[in-house]
Amino acid sequence: MQFAERMDRFGEGIFSKLLEIKRQKEERGEIVIDLGVGAPNIPPARHITDALCEAAADPKNYVYAISDQKELLEAAAQWYERRYGVSLNPETEICSLLGSQEGLAHIALSVADEGDVVLVPDPCYPVFADGPLLAGATLFYMPQRKENGYIIDVSEIPEETAKKAKLMVISYPNNPTTVMAPDCFYEEVIAFAKKYDIIVLHDNAYSELVFDGKTCGSFLHFPGAKEVGVEFNSLSKTYGLAGARIGFCVGNEEVVSHLKMLKSNMDYGMFLPVQKAAVAAITGDQACVETTRKAYERRRDALCDGMTEIGWKMDKPEATMFVWAKIPDNFSDSTSFAMELAEKAGLLVTPGSAFGPSGEGYVRLALVQDEDVLKKAARLVDESGMLR
Incomplete structure (x- = not known):
């Protein structure tokens, strides 16, 4: 079989690799917190x-x-x-x-x-x-x-x-x-x-x-x-x-x-x-827009405050449903850090390199979990010992 040359411009995405790690860990009954894909979990208004x-x-x-x-x-x-x-x-x-x-x-x-x-x-x-x-x-x-x-x-x-x-x-x-x-x-x-x-x-x-x-x-x-x-x-x-x-x-x-x-x-x-x-x-009634905005702001605070407290400093974003965080100094590239974070802490994030050459050295975390889960993510990272 022969396929279009344009497909040579694309490779297997990092999301596929991270999802495979997630699948394996869940099969072993281990905790996985997925902050990789920006899939909102706040449902529409009635x-x-x-x-x-x-x-x-x-x-x-x-x-x-x-x-x-x-x-x-x-x-x-x-x-x-x-x-x-x-x-x-x-x-x-x-x-x-x-x-x-x-x-x-x-x-x-x-x-x-x-x-x-x-x-x-x-x-x-x-x-x-x-x-x-x-x-x-x-x-x-x-x-x-x-x-x-x-x-x-x-x-x-x-x-x-x-x-x-x-x-x-x-x-x-x-x-x-x-x-x-x-x-x-x-x-x-x-x-x-x-x-x-x-x-x-x-x-x-x-x-x-x-x-x-x-x-x-x-x-x-x-x-x-x-x-x-x-x-x-x-x-x-x-x-x-x-x-x-x-x-x-x-x-x-x-x-x-x-x-x-x-x-x-x-x-x-x-x-x-x-x-x-x-x-x-x-x-229709636009009250749901403000409710959603406040929910993401609380999530932002929970995640950034929690991670900063354990030694992974995260600047609070002024907008969006994401956090753009510099990887810890003891790691050299975003992909290896994201893979190790998934393996050791059960936390899925997206390496900055997936967003282009200038994204290297950072990871993106999506605020797609409730506040208690985001606080738990900080505890798991702390317990993994990756920051020490």
Whole structure:
């Protein structure tokens, strides 16, 4: 058998290796705390699940959706106006996604040809790079350095690279570094994109998970943003709908229309009951959003305080559902540390190297367990003796 050469760009993910360790330990009856994959364990509010169940009970809703329902598009437009102060045309500037991951995996196919340059953050959520690689694009990594507050410096991008670039992917609040970007960053990105005719994709999955009284808005709120790009948003974390796979691409009409055209050749739209659940989430009672945010803030404090007390200093993130932690000084690389942490302490984390070259020396911990479990994780690490 012969397979596509593009698959040579990918290897077995670290998640598969860690899950195998988890499986083996659980078979032996050992404790495993999984903070590796960012899979939320906070369920949707009742009014959202009621809308989903009611629609799922209707036999008429099992036809192909084909396209987004008018009700969904209008609800998304109202949501962006209310929450972010951004006006959108429901018919031309909004496209649903079967989760942000699906959109991130496919959008480069509508923008970049084989060999075109795509600018991606480093470190970054893996599909930011994997999507362009599937399209045959050449990646240029934009470093997110600690000394620069993990904010990309567009002035460091060589002019020849900028001239060749077709797409630029950015995301703040950032996964995995957990930081927010200042207003001046977005202004610089918009000016940069206009100068070099680059499409900007801003992933805004964590705008509601911002802590310590801070707030976060939308890339599209900045003047000129809609002229150069789009924003992806997700209901996975904010509303506990991760498994339902609901996301949106909003903004520039040309970018949205090309993505819609691509998707029309790839899928038959979002399951109608899921569309009903999405409408209920973004138009219904928003008290659940604050409840979820507070839960993640408490989890952040429990994990960071617990680990710092035992000698593994963790800076508290200002946003997202993750902690980006420097590995202890007695370890040389993030993968070996993560593997040993899994074996000796039963704690699964993601090595920073999985997020790109600049992620080395760090691990990402997902706040996907309750506070008592996160406190227990600190005890297990302490008892393992790995920090001594």
